[in-house]
Amino acid sequence: MPIAATDSLVDASTWAVARNLSLFLVVVFWLATAYWVLADARRRVDDPWLVATAGLLGLVPPFVGPVVYLFFRPPETIDERRERELEMRAIEARLAESxxxxxxxxxxxxxxxxxxxxxxxxxxxxxxxxxxxxxxxxxxxxxxxxxxxxxxxxxxxxxxxxxxxxxxx
Ligand SMILES: [Zn+2]
Ligand SMILES: [Zn+2]
Structure with a gap:
């Protein structure tokens, strides 16, 4: 086998490995962003159907969905909202008392x-x-x-x- 052919064969397999590796990383990153959207939606949204919709949006279209989700997600988490409501009620009670x-x-x-x-x-x-x-x-x-x-x-x-x-x- 000529040396040049061996070289191009090595090149081809290296390129294939690099391509597969980057494809793998892209897929991992895609799934990670989709998972993040789902976890974030769970902390912010009460309705399970809306959470499922957000999770789907995080998955498709890849990478664009999570950005769209960021635009439309509720500004506070469920815990933050509850805390704010409790504070408001405490303030109202204090006002009523005085x-x-x-x-x-x-x-x-x-x-x-x-x-x-x-x-x-x-x-x-x-x-x-x-x-x-x-x-x-x-x-x-x-x-x-x-x-x-x-x-x-x-x-x-x-x-x-x-x-x-x-x-x-
Ligand atoms: Zn006393
Ligand atoms: Zn009086």
């Missing part, structure tokens, strides 16, 4: 006030031990565990319940 009014003059009062600062109506009794404001129905102070005397609960001076302010919208 949104109380005096039963007599409708002035804005805080849940920790003992008397209304505007009309001096007694709103709550103070704990005899630590002075913390007590809710009318409490039988013991939650801060220092001192029992509330029954006289303070039934209350000589009528305590009126605080009401949430009516929101004007």
């Amino acid at each position: 949104d109380l009014c005096c039963p007599v003059c409708r002035g804005r009062v805080d849940s920790s006030y003992l008397v209304c600062p505007v009309c001096t109506t007694r709103l709550k009794h103070a704990c005899a031990e630590c002075g913390a404001p007590l809710e009318p129905i409490w039988q013991a102070c939650p801060y220092c565990a001192t029992p509330v005397p029954p006289a303070a609960i039934t209350g000589g001076d009528a305590l009126q319940p605080l009401r949430p302010r009516r929101r004007s919208r």
Whole structure:
């Protein structure tokens, strides 16, 4: 066999190996991107059908699908959304709590006030031990565990319940 022919034969097989190797890498990369799309969609989308659609989009068309998915995927994950909703609910609860009014003059009062600062109506009794404001129905102070005397609960001076302010919208 002439030397030149052997050379070209070696060249051909080297080229075939290189081609197969790069093809293999491309396929691996393709499957990896498709898997990433599926995993990412699972973290962001609740609906299993939409997750399946996103997974299919990650697979076909190769490499273009994941880019298209990036444009349309939800901005936050399910966990992030849940956390945000919990935070919003906590903020709303805090707002509702601080949104109380005096039963007599409708002035804005805080849940920790003992008397209304505007009309001096007694709103709550103070704990005899630590002075913390007590809710009318409490039988013991939650801060220092001192029992509330029954006289303070039934209350000589009528305590009126605080009401949430009516929101004007
Ligand atoms: Zn008042
Ligand atoms: Zn107390």
